[in-house]
Amino acid sequence: MKTKINGQYMERLYSFYSPFYDFVFGKMLEPGRREAFKYLSSRPHQKVLEIGIGTGASLTLYPPHTQVIGIDISEGMIKKAKKRLAALKNGHDVELKVMDACNLEFPNESFDAVIASYVITTVPDPHRLCKEILRVIRPGGQIIAVQHSRGENGHLLEKAKDALAPLFVRIGFTTDLDVVRVMRESGMSIEHICGCNIFKLHRLITGTKR
Template identity: 40%
Template sequence: MTVDLIPAGWLRRTATRIQRKLRALFTPDTATGSSVESAYARWAPIYDWVFTAPLVYGQRAAAREANKLDGTLLEVGVGTGLSLPLYSRKLTVSGIDLSEPMLERARQRVAREHLGNVAELQAMDASDLTYGEASFDLATVMYVMTVVPDPAKVLAELERVVRPGGTVIIVNHFASERGVLALAERLLARFSQTLGWDPLFRRERILAHTSMTLEHEERLGPLGLFTMMVFRRP
C-alpha cells in the first residue's frame, strides 16, 4: 500500500488519535535531568512488555555476530538486559546505561537467569566512558544512536575503548526516504524528546563520523525497520 492509496481524511484522524494517546502517556519532566533519562525512567516498568517483540530481531542478530568471537564485550545502552541471555558464555560482558531504573531491572535479570558471564552493569554516559583505551575486544550498540544527543562522541568513545582490530556492532533504525514509514516517522518525530529516540535519524550520521571500516550491513525485522552494521576498528 502506498500513501496515495490511503484516504487523506483517515490519515488526519489517525494522526490526531496517535497524538492524543502519546500526550496522555508521556509528560516530559525537565526537572529530573535530561529528556532521555526522564523518558527511560518512565519506560522502565513496562519496557520489556512493550519492546521485547520489536527489538528481539536486532538483539539476536547482534548476539549472533558477537558470539562468533570471544573475549570482553561492552554493551552500550544495555537497558533492562533483554539481550544479556543471548550472549555466549565465552564472552565476558559489561553493560552500561544512563538509566538507573533500567539497570536495576537488568541486575535482577542477571541474578534470575544466573548469567555468570556478566561482569558488571554500570550507570554511565555513552559519550564519556570511564574505561581506558582498548579495554574491550568488541562492543554492541543496539537502539542507542537515535537516543544520544551527540552520536559522533559516542562513536569516538567506542573507537577508543575497543582494541585495534576489534569489532563494533551497531543496530539502529534509520529514517525512510519515502512511503508510509516515512510519514509515520515524521509524525513520531514531534514526540522525539518524550519517546526518548529520534525517528528521523539518518544512516549517514554514523558513516560520516567514524574511521572504522564497515564490513557488513544487514536489514532486520520486523518489516526491515532496523539495520545492523558491523564495523572493524583499524
C-alpha cells in the same frame, strides 16, 4: 540530524519505561537484538562492552566465557538488568553500570567488541558516542549496532521520517538521523548492513576499527 535530543529527558524517560519496557517494546525489538548476536565472535574470554543494555534482555545471548560490561544512562534500567542477572545464575562474568555513553569511563582499547542496540538515536551527540566506541575498542575489534536509521535518499518515506522526528523524540528516539553516515564519518569501517525487525524498520550494522 536536525532534531535536538535532551540527555536528561532521555534519562528520565527510560527510567520511567523500565518497569514495563520489555512488555511494550520487547517483542518488537527482540528479533534484531538476537540477529545482532549471531555476528558476535564466539571466541572465549573476550571482553565485550554493551552500550544501552537496558533491562538486560541480551544477557542470555552471550557466548560462554565472555566478560561483559553493560552500561545504560538510566538507573531504572540498570536496576532491572541487575534483577534479571541475579535470576539467571548462569555464571556469566557481567558488570552493570549507570554511565553516559558519550563519556565512557574506560581506558583506551579496553574491549574486543562493542554492541550498541537502539541507542545511537537516543543521545545528544551521536558522533561523540561513535568516537568513544572507537576509543575504547581494540584495533580490529567488532562493532555491532542495531538501530533505526534514516536513508540518504529523498524518497517520501525519508521525508516522513524527518517530519515525524519531533514526535518520536518525545517517545525516546529520533527518526531523522542517518546512523550509517554518522558511523562512517566517525571513522568506523562498515562491513555489513541489513534490515531487521518487523517490516525491516531497523538496520543491523557491523563494522570494525580501521
